[in-house]
Amino acid sequence: MSAATPPTERRVSARIGAISESATLAVDAKAKALKAAGRPVIGFGAGEPDFPTPDYIVEAAVEACRTPKYHRYTPAGGLPELKKAIAEKTLRDSGYEVDPAQILVTNGGKQAIYEAFASVLDPGDEVIVPAPYWTTYPESIRLAGGVPVDVVADETTGYRVSVEQLEAARTERTKVVVFVSPSNPTGAVYSREDTEAIGRWAEEHGLWVLTDEIYEHLVYGDASFTSLPAVVPAIRERCLVVNGVAKTYAMTGWRVGWIVGPKDVIRAATNLQSHATSNVSNVAQVAALAAVSGDLDAVAEMRTAFDRRRRTIVRMLNEIDGVVCPEPEGAFYVYPSVKDLLGKEIRGKRPASSVELAALILDEVEVAVVPGEAFGTPGYLRLSYALGDDDLVEGVSRIQKLLAEAKA
Template sequence: MSSRVAGLTESATLAITAKAKALRADGADVIGFGAGEPDAHTPTHIVEAAQAAAADPATHRYSAAGGLPELKAAIAADTERHGGRPTQPAEVLVTNGGKHALYAVFQTLLDPGDEALLPAPYWVSYPEQIRLAGATPVELPASADAGYRVTVEQLDAAVTDRTKLLIFNSPANPTGAVYPPDEVSAIGRWALDRGIWVVCDEIYEHLVYGDAQHASMVTQVPELSDQCILANGVAKTYAMTGWRVGWAIAPQPVSAAMGRLQSHTTSNVANIAQHAAIAALNGPRDEVERMRATFDRRRRLAYERLRDLPGLTCPLPEGAFYVFPSVEGLLGTEVAGRRVDTSLDLCEVLLDTARVALVPGEGFGAPGHVRLSYALGDDDLERGLDRIRDLLTRA
């Protein structure tokens, strides 16, 4: 194997989900808090649009590698409508999910020797994708006391003459942190002054709660538009993780370059899925708001149930659909008769003993933490939290 592939680590979220599914296949009653996908069904009008597209012979052929013109127009309009960024369809590249959009961005912008500033905790695929481009991720740890948000001072301390870009994810996976508008503006102006690209992962932009609000950096700092790229998709907002439709919005020369890359790798996203995404972006949002309200209720439940457990410290998340408690108070102790020295050890004990699947913080650059997704059914959420409580209170 090539050295770049041999050095890759497996996605922590997919690995724990696969282990939980294997146990279920053997008949075990496993409750999975691992997967980052809504438990809701894709709204009916979106499915019906896909069914109609499947029956249309025009969808049975290749289409433009960078996306259907109708979908690019819908993405541009939706970005301007909800994010406030004036967007032209030519700036849009339609990709095979949001993960593929980020891969295309890194492959297009990064060279060997470049550095990418990466606030931690981070989504598991960021560092691996950066390394695949030959560049070096530079981690900037953000603590729970700081709301899991990095500061301009931290960025200033980490920047070098090799720094090419900053990854900015708000609302954030895995922490649920949401940067307030003034902090978004400050970081955007810092990047503008430094001449550094900012890659904004906005996949959770519509999943914010309480007083938090999503602020798009390029809207807060319009002058940044020539060095800012937005990555997004339909997966989280519309319960369409399996449809694999994402996009990147970039200055036109960069978008065109990513399109050339895509023409030699995946070519076009499945036409049927693209038509489903058009229906999602142009259709009613009643189901989106209902799902958001459900997640809001579940995040408060998960927070309230976890915050008082022995050995755990659990901030209240403001966005996405995860809680990210610290389990450092349990490290160095025995849980269910087994010594626990890392969050990975704890997750193994929880899965083996309580049949609850959590994702260890090591995969997110945050040892001593675990991630729980509350995007699962109410009954499973309650039962899973009960199992965690029962195991930890008798530990």
């Protein structure tokens, strides 16, 4: 008798195996690898300011390296002085008064988002996610046992969803709605009135809100940032605010974010973090303390540059036949529709999707962009304009020349 054949061994768990790689980081990694190999690639993929972290923040980190108390474990939930400073910053910038006990300092915004969902979701709970969405939201929801439910907006509404759309997606399993303004990937900014309406709708139906405020200081023209819990106080006991220093202070690599929320949820998320990572790097926390305690002069300079680049990239993209690029009001991304180019012949190929079009652009003119499939809406491309003016013009010029060759 032969031994029974063992069942196929699952080497990676189904839960982790189902996670997709971050599309934005994958595009950025590929662009950097090609550059390292000597290719003249211009990358529009990563959402990363091209400015250095301000000197006073770096100097605070250098001093922290020399301070023995920061060579040791510190509280898992964050340095007390940083939590106090974040509370003061939240009141200053959002008009939202919170206690330091309502704050958890995390290893960047991504950990904040995952821990927020993990702390409030049970298996099968539904989360309404307006699309186009940042790639991490649905993956974090699934990791936490939840079910993401897309509500799609397009360029005709400036990529903003309505209360009516949200209500149509609500079921008895809905527990959370995601609200992001300014938005990644579209740059959409909700008005105070629309923000308040969505908050009141969520409060009326007993829903939680996770609101991502990481781009709060990057708004342009007549647009203004509105913090949802500041204008809808009734939602505060069911609202989780995610934020961090990455975008405002050009600190993407420092990995400091935070969650603001009800004390019981913050305690639960802190317990999770105590087992997952313990405290965030003390050196990075001290740098973040200098950032949030300081003025906003650095971000004002960046915003001026981003505004200039925003207007340039929108103009240049809209000069391409078949491309429709709304003008974003915040963040540092454009999200043009390329649906009219799909299926057309470009240098002997007929890209049938924005994935194929993005690959063609990279292969033919060495410009890296992210396809809309990564954000839940095929037929679009995301380009970050957080890169130098000369590279921006050169990169879009290459795209213009390539797509000008499109023919039926």
